[in-house]
Amino acid sequence: MNDPVCGMSGMEESAVATMEWKGVRYGFCSQRCYDLFTKQPEKYARKEEGRNMHNKHHDHTQGHKGCC
Numbered sequence: 001m002n003d004p005v006c007g008m009s010g011m012e013e014s015a016v017a018t019m020e021w022k023g024v025r026y027g028f029c030s031q032r033c034y035d036l037f038t039k040q041p042e043k044y045a046r047k048e049e050g051r052n053m054h055n056k057h058h059d060h061t062q063g064h065k066g067c068c
């Protein structure tokens with residue numbers, strides 16, 4: 001689990017706060033990171049989504065050649 005705001009890893013043990021957003025659990029190193037995330041979860045969760053998007057992209061291109 002990584003802190004999506006500042007990118008700090010290893011939040012399983014040291015997380016000050018955790019929350020689940022769109023089925024993904026996030027940990028936060030500080031109250032500040034937690035507050036920032038709850039205000040704009042889309043902004044900070046994008047990194048995690050990007051990883052998933054990569055797989056989706058492969059599926060997508062298989063069925064739609066030349067699309068993107």
Ligand SMILES: [Zn+2]
Pocket residue numbers: 003005006007008028029030033
């Ligand atoms: Zn943090």
